[in-house]
Amino acid sequence: MASWCCGSVPLLVSVFLAITTLALGGNFYQDFDNLFGDVRVDIKDGGQSMTLTMDQYSGSGIGSKNEYLFGRFDMQIKLVPGNSAGTVTAFYLSSQGANHDEIDIEFLGNLTGDPYLLSTNIYADGVGGREMQYYLWFDPTEDFHTYTIDWNPHRIVILVDDIPIRVMLNRETIGVPFPTNRPMRMYTTLWNGDAWATRWGAVKLDLSYAPFVASFRNFNADACIANEGGASCKGFNGGRATGLTEEKKSEMQRVLSKWVVYDYCRDFRRYSHGLPYECRRENLLDQIE
Numbered sequence: 001m002a003s004w005c006c007g008s009v010p011l012l013v014s015v016f017l018a019i020t021t022l023a024l025g026g027n028f029y030q031d032f033d034n035l036f037g038d039v040r041v042d043i044k045d046g047g048q049s050m051t052l053t054m055d056q057y058s059g060s061g062i063g064s065k066n067e068y069l070f071g072r073f074d075m076q077i078k079l080v081p082g083n084s085a086g087t088v089t090a091f092y093l094s095s096q097g098a099n100h101d102e103i104d105i106e107f108l109g110n111l112t113g114d115p116y117l118l119s120t121n122i123y124a125d126g127v128g129g130r131e132m133q134y135y136l137w138f139d140p141t142e143d144f145h146t147y148t149i150d151w152n153p154h155r156i157v158i159l160v161d162d163i164p165i166r167v168m169l170n171r172e173t174i175g176v177p178f179p180t181n182r183p184m185r186m187y188t189t190l191w192n193g194d195a196w197a198t199r200w201g202a203v204k205l206d207l208s209y210a211p212f213v214a215s216f217r218n219f220n221a222d223a224c225i226a227n228e229g230g231a232s233c234k235g236f237n238g239g240r241a242t243g244l245t246e247e248k249k250s251e252m253q254r255v256l257s258k259w260v261v262y263d264y265c266r267d268f269r270r271y272s273h274g275l276p277y278e279c280r281r282e283n284l285l286d287q288i289e
Helices: 011-020 226-235 246-258
Strands: 032-036 041-044 049-054 060-064 068-078 087-094 102-108 117-123 132-134 145-151 155-160 163-169 185-192 212-225 260-263
Touching: 032 185, 041 060, 049 060, 049 185, 068 087, 068 185, 068 226, 087 145, 102 145, 102 155, 117 155, 117 163, 163 246, 185 212, 212 226, 246 260
Parallel strands: none
Antiparallel strands: 032 060, 041 049, 049 212, 060 185, 068 145, 068 212, 087 102, 087 185, 102 117, 117 132, 132 260, 145 155, 155 163
């Protein structure tokens, strides 16, 4: 616990700050505000589960009451079944302002029988364009699966059913922005993204299949609440789980070898004048250290 102490703050005060800024567990009633959609946000089971609905009038979404600076965020999700083309179901962290930080998990709907795309992106200091997209090795509409954002000052890990599918290391030493300073809220939304979501907008939302419903349960945040503790968040999770075990590295390699659909670091058409700095051969690091 001593590593959480800041400056000359006594140890007992440091421990108190660490405890008061730690969010454990989660409840949709207590921890979130309704952002849009009114009754289309349906919270059940005493706050342990929720559905979001989109119809011809509106989508729906919630945002966390607290702002967090580092932590692990888990959500069990069952996606919109059937013809979900044009829908976007999102589970993400984001700060506010023009130079915002953001860590995205978005599910891009598709025609019946075609697979969903799981799309990830990371913004830092307002700079995004770091998309990686995947097919899943299961049907995400048949049952709940756990999707995770694990964020600390050293790296971001995105996991599916505790299998890492993406690691982004903090590369600020070579000038690559990384989200370390701006507290972020957690958002869960279901909305109409048919301008781009399905085959880059070629397939539009078919409202004859409405209402579209996605289900959520067992949200959990092992995270530092920034608006209650301030500087104590800077050390949160800083020395824990900064890397992956050999088993997790192997699991991630299998995902990368088989299920990646798009990787911005391999998009030579988009970056015809040169890949982003962190993607260039001379700057590559083992992304699963």
